[in-house]
Amino acid sequence: DIQMTQSPSTLSASVGDRVTITCRASQSISDWLAWYQQKPGQAPKLLIYKASGLESGVPSRFSGSGSGTEFTLTITSLQPDDFATYYCQQYSSYSTFGQGTKVEIK
Amino acid sequence: QVRLQESGPGVVRPSETLSLTCTVSGGSVSGYYWSWLRQSPWRGLEWIGYIYYTGYTNYNPSLKSRVAISEDTSKNQFSLKLSSVTAADTAIYYCATGELLHDTWGPGIMVTVSS
Numbered sequence: 001d002i003q004m005t006q007s008p009s010t011l012s013a014s015v016g017d018r019v020t021i022t023c024r025a026s027q028s029i030s031d032w033l034a035w036y037q038q039k040p041g042q043a044p045k046l047l048i049y050k051a052s053g054l055e056s057g058v059p060s061r062f063s064g065s066g067s068g069t070e071f072t073l074t075i076t077s078l079q080p081d082d083f084a085t086y087y088c089q090q091y092s093s094y095s096t097f098g099q100g101t102k103v104e105i106k
Numbered sequence: 107q108v109r110l111q112e113s114g115p116g117v118v119r120p121s122e123t124l125s126l127t128c129t130v131s132g133g134s135v136s137g138y139y140w141s142w143l144r145q146s147p148w149r150g151l152e153w154i155g156y157i158y159y160t161g162y163t164n165y166n167p168s169l170k171s172r173v174a175i176s177e178d179t180s181k182n183q184f185s186l187k188l189s190s191v192t193a194a195d196t197a198i199y200y201c202a203t204g205e206l207l208h209d210t211w212g213p214g215i216m217v218t219v220s221s
Binding site: 001034042043044045046049055087089091094095096097098099100 | 150151152153166167168200202206207208209211212213214
């Protein structure tokens with residue numbers, strides 16, 4: 001199994017802040033990495049695919065980067081709607097998710 | 107725009123088989139991949155498996171011995187069966203589009219394994 005580790009587990013930030021979340025894979029996954037946003041009581045929503053591809057309809061303040069084993073999700077100017085939990089997912093070999101990063105209001 | 111809706115019992119007894127159905131609207135099950143995932147506080151988000159409209163399936167190796175995914179094109183539905191359930195299978199179950207990358211999800215259904 002490929003293990004995915006996210007950091008931090010919780011992040012406190014204010015509206016307008018630049019936020020970065022890191023995801024590390026236990027082995028190289030090339031760029032087969034996605035990011036999802038999940039709000040309480042809702043299903044996850046796809047934000048980023050293939051490490052840096054922006055899903056249709058997702059605001060451009062979201063961006064992804066990385067390859068191999070280290071990846072980042074960046075939100076350039078945090079908006080009130082962005083307070084949520086974010087998950088990375090590798091789909092290089094089957095599929096596994098990170099444990100999540102909760103972005104909360106500071 | 108494709109919409110998905112899970113349905114099935116909210117409670118399943120230990121050792122029995124969990125059975126869920128996903129109804130697809132706004133599109134056809136034919137020609138696409140369809141997946142099941144689940145989420146619990148102890149296991150996080152977990153991919154269970156997928157089916158292609160040809161009937162080809164692929165399952166998470168950790169669940170493979172207990173899982174079966176099938177489809178009914180006449181009803182525009184696909185289904186999940188998970189056998190020999192235990193309390194550890196208590197989770198929110200989601201159906202979703204795609205084999206491993208999921209751009210559309212159902213709202214999820216909470217399934218509790220309890221006697």
